[in-house]
Amino acid sequence: MPEQLFFTIEVILNGLMAGVLYSLVALGFVLIYKASGIFNYAQGVMALFAAMTLVGIMEGRIPFAHLINAILGTKIHHFGWHVNAVLALILTMGVMLLLAWLVQKVIFKHLVNQEGIILFMATIGLAYFLEGVGDLMWGGDIKMLDVGIPQGLNLWIDETTYNMFDYGFFIDNLDIYATVIAAILVFVLVGFSQYTKQGRAMRAVADDHQAALSVGVSLNFIWIMVWTLAGFVALVAGIVWGTKSGVQFSLSLIALKALPVLMLGGFTSIPGAIVGGLIIGVGEKLFEFAVGPLIGGATENWFAYVLALLFLVFRPQGLFGEKIIERV
Amino acid sequence: MFKKTILAALSSIMFAGPALAELVVPWFAYRTGAYAPSGIPLVDGINDYFTMVNERDGGIGGVPVRVLECETGYNTEKSVECYESTKAEGSLVYQPMSTGVTYQLIPKATADGIALHTLGYGRTSAANGRVFSNVFNYPANYWTAASVAVNHLLAENGGSISGKKVTLVYHNSAYGKEPIRVLEMLADKHGFEFNAIPVDHPGQEQKSQWLQIRREKPDYVLMWGWGVMNSVAINEAANIRFPMENFIGVWWSGSENDVLPAGMRADGYKALALNAPGTDYGIYDELKANVWDKGLTAGAGDQIGSVLYNRALYMAFLTHMAIEKAQEVTGVADISQADMIKGMEALEITDAMMAENGLAGFAPSFKVTCEDHGGSGLGAVQQWDASAKTWNLITDFIEPDMGMIAPLIKEDSEAFAKENNIAMRC
Numbered sequence A: 001m002p003e004q005l006f007f008t009i010e011v012i013l014n015g016l017m018a019g020v021l022y023s024l025v026a027l028g029f030v031l032i033y034k035a036s037g038i039f040n041y042a043q044g045v046m047a048l049f050a051a052m053t054l055v056g057i058m059e060g061r062i063p064f065a066h067l068i069n070a071i072l073g074t075k076i077h078h079f080g081w082h083v084n085a086v087l088a089l090i091l092t093m094g095v096m097l098l099l100a101w102l103v104q105k106v107i108f109k110h111l112v113n114q115e116g117i118i119l120f121m122a123t124i125g126l127a128y129f130l131e132g133v134g135d136l137m138w139g140g141d142i143k144m145l146d147v148g149i150p151q152g153l154n155l156w157i158d159e160t161t162y163n164m165f166d167y168g169f170f171i172d173n174l175d176i177y178a179t180v181i182a183a184i185l186v187f188v189l190v191g192f193s194q195y196t197k198q199g200r201a202m203r204a205v206a207d208d209h210q211a212a213l214s215v216g217v218s219l220n221f222i223w224i225m226v227w228t229l230a231g232f233v234a235l236v237a238g239i240v241w242g243t244k245s246g247v248q249f250s251l252s253l254i255a256l257k258a259l260p261v262l263m264l265g266g267f268t269s270i271p272g273a274i275v276g277g278l279i280i281g282v283g284e285k286l287f288e289f290a291v292g293p294l295i296g297g298a299t300e301n302w303f304a305y306v307l308a309l310l311f312l313v314f315r316p317q318g319l320f321g322e323k324i325i326e327r328v
Numbered sequence B: 001m002f003k004k005t006i007l008a009a010l011s012s013i014m015f016a017g018p019a020l021a022e023l024v025v026p027w028f029a030y031r032t033g034a035y036a037p038s039g040i041p042l043v044d045g046i047n048d049y050f051t052m053v054n055e056r057d058g059g060i061g062g063v064p065v066r067v068l069e070c071e072t073g074y075n076t077e078k079s080v081e082c083y084e085s086t087k088a089e090g091s092l093v094y095q096p097m098s099t100g101v102t103y104q105l106i107p108k109a110t111a112d113g114i115a116l117h118t119l120g121y122g123r124t125s126a127a128n129g130r131v132f133s134n135v136f137n138y139p140a141n142y143w144t145a146a147s148v149a150v151n152h153l154l155a156e157n158g159g160s161i162s163g164k165k166v167t168l169v170y171h172n173s174a175y176g177k178e179p180i181r182v183l184e185m186l187a188d189k190h191g192f193e194f195n196a197i198p199v200d201h202p203g204q205e206q207k208s209q210w211l212q213i214r215r216e217k218p219d220y221v222l223m224w225g226w227g228v229m230n231s232v233a234i235n236e237a238a239n240i241r242f243p244m245e246n247f248i249g250v251w252w253s254g255s256e257n258d259v260l261p262a263g264m265r266a267d268g269y270k271a272l273a274l275n276a277p278g279t280d281y282g283i284y285d286e287l288k289a290n291v292w293d294k295g296l297t298a299g300a301g302d303q304i305g306s307v308l309y310n311r312a313l314y315m316a317f318l319t320h321m322a323i324e325k326a327q328e329v330t331g332v333a334d335i336s337q338a339d340m341i342k343g344m345e346a347l348e349i350t351d352a353m354m355a356e357n358g359l360a361g362f363a364p365s366f367k368v369t370c371e372d373h374g375g376s377g378l379g380a381v382q383q384w385d386a387s388a389k390t391w392n393l394i395t396d397f398i399e400p401d402m403g404m405i406a407p408l409i410k411e412d413s414e415a416f417a418k419e420n421n422i423a424m425r426c
Helices: A004-038 A043-057 A065-072 A084-112 A118-140 A155-165 A173-195 A197-207 A209-214 A218-243 A251-264 A269-290 A301-312 B002-015 B034-058 B076-088 B099-112 B142-156 B180-190 B209-217 B229-241 B258-265 B282-292 B307-330 B337-345 B351-356 B402-420
Strands: B023-031 B065-071 B115-117 B165-171 B193-199 B218-224 B246-248 B270-273 B380-385 B389-393
Touching: A004 A043, A004 A173, A004 A197, A004 A218, A004 A251, A004 A269, A004 B209, A043 A084, A043 A118, A043 A218, A043 A251, A084 A118, A084 A218, A118 A251, A173 A197, A173 A218, A173 A269, A197 A209, A197 A218, A209 A218, A218 A251, A218 B002, A218 B229, A218 B246, A251 A269, A251 A301, A269 A301, A269 B209, B023 B034, B023 B307, B034 B065, B034 B282, B034 B307, B065 B076, B076 B099, B099 B115, B115 B307, B115 B337, B142 B180, B142 B218, B142 B246, B142 B270, B142 B380, B142 B402, B165 B180, B165 B209, B180 B402, B193 B209, B209 B229, B218 B229, B229 B246, B229 B258, B270 B389, B307 B337
Parallel strands: B023 B065, B165 B193, B165 B218, B218 B246, B246 B270
Antiparallel strands: B270 B380, B380 B389
């Protein structure tokens, strides 16, 4: 087979892997939207905040050290210890749980029955607040994140494909791990929502708040649970993306990559987030490969949105989204 | 109530004196936003330098310096707002720290009679002082940077890179596109094959670009990147096992922020340098005695000695010298905005001046004239040692191919002058 064909296959495989990374971010949006109807603008910042907290805990950084030093004139930065990645992960999940509780108690508890746009605006406020608090807590420097996920060319795939086709395929180890993590995450989330009492309660709330309340489901509890789950998903996305580029502010911008995925896959479907991510990933990589050089390149950012818009023309609710029929 | 009002009015008349003279140096800071990791060492360095000058010398020529920080978040609109809101405070020279902002401010600053200094960035053809009366881009610019990088490759290859493949990975913005024209001309001159691959802001995902590079197998990759684009590119280069010693970034792609996320895999990566890295300079003793030991450090004090902190010290030093020169030329200590332009146009940085200010060997000497606002154009190459986590200069300061670049600057600037009805000066 000609080299051009192998390269196309390589582009498609890498597009699929990139799509999985986009899906990881999109999943957090879906969880919250599905259960509460809130489009969480802060999801990208939550990924940043979670990753910053993880690195901060691992490195034994003192939270708000800059603020403490500025007020008290001290020069403290570190506790002087390093925390094991697994323990740090558990502690970070605790922080995300606390954050979910605070978000519910301080913001959304007071906004029950408000219009969707009001809730959306509240999440914009939350995003800016978290951005500032994250910087204040852990500093604005670029942080290295190493939780043991390997990076770089997978030698086995490279050698095997080279021996078979005389063309070594490039697949990043990090992308393989991300794919496995995303697959586990989807199975866990789907299993949780289908087969556990809390999961069924979450689906009941998603279907009808008032009906769920009338049968004794605690809206408060469910929303805290959903924000916590979204926080955990944000943590996973933050770890994968943070391992690639270091933990820095730009991590919050990965939400921009999730938007076309949501438009395409639907805002309410977990499988939709995965399929949407894969289509966007492959679509943008193939377009960049085939058409990019003819029109100056750097097409990926806008092409993802064009692709999503094309799908919207034919399926406004996205591929897997719920069709909303309103009678007037 | 009436008595109190009268008393307050009288007090204000009695105690109000003439405004104290000060030299205002505005700074577009970005301690927040996507580029904060690069903005923080720059603003900390500027503040620390002028705190040192104020503490040690009581200012410049006896007039204290006030650094006027305006937070922009590296946003062009906010930067222009910062310019508009601070220009009336006697701001002597604006250093926009962004090529996009520079393009916005050139007509405004020219109309307002205020100097712009774009060290190692901005509009390259602004080096022609006959057209750009208020804009200075000494000591080097993107075109000289491209030429320095190619000259380094020539030196590494015994004077010939004919038949080699060179790829430019660039930030898809005015900044990233600046070197393309010169690199194309250098490719024609030296017979190397050149292609350019853009990366959109912010550059978090670059898989396509590096798959293309893996396929085309260039001998060298040059990078004009900024922010997260740099660290992702270095990571992706390591992923495809591109040899790091053949990967060279411009001076805005060569800080600790860019290489640390890749860990040991970034070992050997190279970048151009306008000034030397490290802390082995007399100025660091002065900063310690006059700033850090007194608890006057800007920010958290955790940027000291980084590449961008050193860059900021260099910028501040050049501003300091230009103010001194303006005071010397005009005979006035509390100089005006117009005086500052005169000082910058008469600026000559000698090795003796560098040594006197604790910066011996830190950067090359150069001279600014009314015609030439661009300086020497010299640049060195530094290399990252991942195990020691240090940058080391591996070359002397290299001459650019001014025989090629000077006519380009003339052509581009004169076209700008024609378009905007600007009369040639000098």
